[in-house]
Every structure is written in structure tokens, then in C-alpha cells.
Amino acid sequence: MTTGSSGAITPVVGPGVDVETVRTDFPVLHQMVNGKPLVYLDNASTSQKPQAVIDTLVQYYTMDNSNVHRGVHTLSQRATDHYEEARAKVRRFINAEADEEIIYVRGTTEGINLVAQTFGRQNVGEGDEIIVTAMEHHSNIVPWQILCQERGAHLKVIPITDSGELVMEEYERLLGPRTKLVSIVHQSNALGTVNPAKQITDMAHGLGVPVLVDGAQSAPHMTVDVQDLGCDFFVFSGHKLYGPTGIGVLYGRADLLNAMPPYQGGGEMIKSVTFEKTIYNDLPHKFEAGTPDIAGAIGLGTAIDYISNLGMSNIYNYERELLEYGTQRLSAIEGLQIIGTAREKAGVLSFVMEGIHPHDIGTILDTEGIAVRTGHHCAQPVMDRYEIPATARASLALYNTREEIDALVKGIDRTIEVFGRGL
Amino acid sequence: MPDVPDVTLEGLYGQMVLDHCRNPRNNVPLDAPDVEAEEFNPFCGDRVIYQLKLDQWGRVSGASARSEGCSIIRASASMMAELSTGRTLPELQGLSDSVRGMMQGRGIGDRPAADLGDLNALQAVRQYPVRIKCALLPWTALEVGVEMFLARQG
Numbered sequence: 001m002t003t004g005s006s007g008a009i010t011p012v013v014g015p016g017v018d019v020e021t022v023r024t025d026f027p028v029l030h031q032m033v034n035g036k037p038l039v040y041l042d043n044a045s046t047s048q049k050p051q052a053v054i055d056t057l058v059q060y061y062t063m064d065n066s067n068v069h070r071g072v073h074t075l076s077q078r079a080t081d082h083y084e085e086a087r088a089k090v091r092r093f094i095n096a097e098a099d100e101e102i103i104y105v106r107g108t109t110e111g112i113n114l115v116a117q118t119f120g121r122q123n124v125g126e127g128d129e130i131i132v133t134a135m136e137h138h139s140n141i142v143p144w145q146i147l148c149q150e151r152g153a154h155l156k157v158i159p160i161t162d163s164g165e166l167v168m169e170e171y172e173r174l175l176g177p178r179t180k181l182v183s184i185v186h187q188s189n190a191l192g193t194v195n196p197a198k199q200i201t202d203m204a205h206g207l208g209v210p211v212l213v214d215g216a217q218s219a220p221h222m223t224v225d226v227q228d229l230g231c232d233f234f235v236f237s238g239h240k241l242y243g244p245t246g247i248g249v250l251y252g253r254a255d256l257l258n259a260m261p262p263y264q265g266g267g268e269m270i271k272s273v274t275f276e277k278t279i280y281n282d283l284p285h286k287f288e289a290g291t292p293d294i295a296g297a298i299g300l301g302t303a304i305d306y307i308s309n310l311g312m313s314n315i316y317n318y319e320r321e322l323l324e325y326g327t328q329r330l331s332a333i334e335g336l337q338i339i340g341t342a343r344e345k346a347g348v349l350s351f352v353m354e355g356i357h358p359h360d361i362g363t364i365l366d367t368e369g370i371a372v373r374t375g376h377h378c379a380q381p382v383m384d385r386y387e388i389p390a391t392a393r394a395s396l397a398l399y400n401t402r403e404e405i406d407a408l409v410k411g412i413d414r415t416i417e418v419f420g421r422g423l
Numbered sequence: 424m425p426d427v428p429d430v431t432l433e434g435l436y437g438q439m440v441l442d443h444c445r446n447p448r449n450n451v452p453l454d455a456p457d458v459e460a461e462e463f464n465p466f467c468g469d470r471v472i473y474q475l476k477l478d479q480w481g482r483v484s485g486a487s488a489r490s491e492g493c494s495i496i497r498a499s500a501s502m503m504a505e506l507s508t509g510r511t512l513p514e515l516q517g518l519s520d521s522v523r524g525m526m527q528g529r530g531i532g533d534r535p536a537a538d539l540g541d542l543n544a545l546q547a548v549r550q551y552p553v554r555i556k557c558a559l560l561p562w563t564a565l566e567v568g569v570e571m572f573l574a575r576q577g
Contacts, residue, residue, distance in 0.1 A: 357493035359467055363435070363551060375467055389468020389492070418436050
């Protein structure tokens, strides 16, 4: 931060992100792993936390810990205020219309399951169809499979091209009178593809079909405006957005949420209970049974403050530039193939190497202090599509640098050195 | 700064491992095997198919292990196939116990310890806990195959 001429505090972001300053905010980055400075490139799995988020958790448990919406005492009031302030931050962050449309959940997975078990059970019947894409994370496949199995409904899949883009003509063909929901990933965790969520939503709405957008990977890296997207549900996780684990958000349009049956029963989600009849609470509490992850929610609010302060478009541009640099460096390595080359793509570099298994790449990179994910990234259908068992994946965040990309390239060179080419 | 023990590549990708990986032994499928098992790890796509032919005295007269996946499973499968020939099934079970013992850093069970030969080169895998399952997948195939065969024999 700096003091501008007007005396007001303005963030030092200018046209981009001041990455050196940002890095000082993330304590975990400053350590040696296997004798080398840590290069953390596994951000699509989970991101690191700025000191401000860590401090928020400590502050909450040190000073304010209490249950929410239950007590008249001061601590309970304080905890409730912070918890609800965080909800308002989330609302502003994704530009929802009202706080009551923000439901706290454990994460993206729970958000999708909630919609499947409530909206889904209410609206999907025998012979109905749900549309997903071929690049979904398992968490946006399995909840719908369970529902389809239960209801005798069918899951339809929008195919992808070799570069990892949706075949929109196929989507148009799949949309029909039996379609009850379209549930699509905004940004693919395995390929990095950013899908045209607004267009997808418009097309579905043309037939009156609601749309869920899985924003686990997009929300931390680009501006999300649910009203502009027009989607009916939007889900994301706190831990990929520089916030704590165990907290996430389901946004839903109020009219849909009001019409949906509750998800779990318990405290908080009721107005009155007798053994004869229970009256459910209003939104958002209707979907928040039990004591929630209060500290997590407040910590998520701080994480949102942190990235909002840097500016989502600054973050997007910075990561985009880094991705271009990484793409260029990795493409130059003989025998390395990048999986996922969509035109609209965010900070994911998924790759395979001729004759060297991703696990061997991951282990050798680890000895160089470089953290990448190897495996199927919970997206086995994507791996099947490309007929590969797994990839190595470097995924970027706002604190990564060009030097770290260089370290990755050096680590890959070392891998080739150990194994030789065309093993 | 947290005290994290350093892990080096020394040992893990040594010459012995890379040699078995580049030139897998006994990886030709057998006709009408007596013992056969396939193991698959969906997490990473590692796969191994293990086959044995037995002679009239119950000794392994032919062994084959075909594997797909990382260097560790490929080396482990190759070494396993090479060490299988000439042994009885209980001896193979003993060998498998020894390998598990080596990987998991525990005792070797009731069966007598076997000479691990080239397999000693896999000792370094112990320092990479997430990779132990790669090294052990072929041995799971061996154990399952032998148990199924013995169960069939009554």
C-alpha cells in the first residue's frame, strides 16, 4: 500500500500485480523444500493463504469465538456480525442481488450436492435430462449420476475438441424439452479452458432451463458477476480463493432457493419445531443446518478483501501473462505436450512427456522444491478423452513469478536428464 | 523456517531401476498360465498383469509381468518376474512379504526372509511414501494370483 497525493491509501497494483509485495503476504512461500526454495504450482488443488487470512482465524478464535444466531451475549453478537459481514462481502464479490442468495457450504462439492439433492430431486423425473460437459471435475458428475440413477433420468455430455473447447453445436443439439438443468464448469481444472458460461446460460434460458456454474477454478482468478452471467446457481470453494478450507459458497437465485426443499435438517434452519410440524427458516438459514464453519466464513471474507483490493482484473491479467510465458517456455521443450490449448484459457499448464510418467515427473520436480499435481485431477473422463492415464499439472496463482516458471523448466530438464529421452 | 528433511534423487532413479525400466525382463505373455492376476490403480493408471507357469513339482518354470505406468512400477514388475522363475509359490509369498517389509519398514512376517537381489535397489522408494504403492502394485498381483491358485487347488 502507498499513500497517494490525495493522502488516501491506494493499492500498489497499477496496471498489474506487484508480485514481490504480494509474496511477502504469504508466509508459506518462504521456505526451503528439499534444499530448494519452494515453488508452489499446485494452486488449482488449493491455494496458499495470506497472513491476513491466518490472522483473521487467530483473531476470531482468540477474541470472538462463539456460536452464531443463537445468543444474546456480546461474543455471540460479535461472531454473528462478522459471519454476516462476510456473507455481504461474498455477495458483493460475485455481484449477487441479495445477501440471502449466498449460502455457506463446505465447498464446491457440497454446493453441487445440495442443488442435486434439493432442486434436482424436486424437478428431475424419469426420462429427464441433465447436461454437463466432458471436462467436468468428478464433483460435477457424480452428484448428477446419483440423482439420475435414483430418478431414471439421463446425463448428457457436451463433447470437447482436441484443444479442449466445448463443441457448442453439440450443446445446442443436446438442449431439449427433457433438459431440466445444465451444470457446467466455468474453468476446467485439468485443461484450463474457460467456458462461455454466459452464452451457455443464454441458450439454456431460451428453453427455460436453469444453469449451475461450477466456479471453483474461475472465482479465484477472474471477475465473476452472477447477474451478468445470468446463471441460476454458482458454486465455489474458499480454499482455492486464498481462504480457509472447509468453507465454500452456493449462490442461488432467491426465487429458486425459496422454492427448493431444505437440504439437511437441524438447528439454525428452522423457525419452529414441534413433533407434529416444523416451519423452516428463511433464506439463507434454511440451507445452513447446524453450527457452520464460522471462522472459515469470516476468513473467506478476509480473503475476498485481499484479492478485491488487488483487483480481479489485475489478477486476471497478471496470471494470463504468466500463463503465456509458461506456455511458451514449456512448448519449447522437446517431447513435452501441453494438454488443453483452448483459446480462452486460464492459469493451468497440464502436460505429458514422451516416455516419462507424470508421477516420475512429479517426484523429480519435488526434489527440486517444485510442487505440481500429478494424476487425473479428479477428471478421469478428460484423461480418457485424450487417451492418457494422467498428466503433470502446474497451476498458477497471483503470487507466482516468471522465475518460478524458469525453475519449473529447469526441473523438467532435470527430469529429462535422469530419464533420457524416449525412455 | 521449518525443518524439512531433504530428499534427493540418489537411489530412487539409480541405474538398476532405470535399467529394469528401459529393458523390462520377462514381459512376454504366457500361453495358458497356471497363475494369473491383474491389478490396476485408477488413481494414476498403473497396471500390471502377472502370469506364471508351474512345473510338475510346483516350481515356477515361466514367469511374465507386463506393466504400464511410472518407472517404479515398471522396475518393480520386471524385478519380480525375473526373481519368480525357479521358486515355489510359498517361496514367492515369502519374497512378497519381504518386499512389503522392506517398503513399509516393518518385520518380514512369519515366512523366512528371501534374498531380495535387484529388489534392494527399490529400498529408496521408502523415502517417497506416495510412491510405495507404485512399487507394491506388482506384488499385490503376485499375492492375489498365488492365493487364487492355491484356493483353486483346495
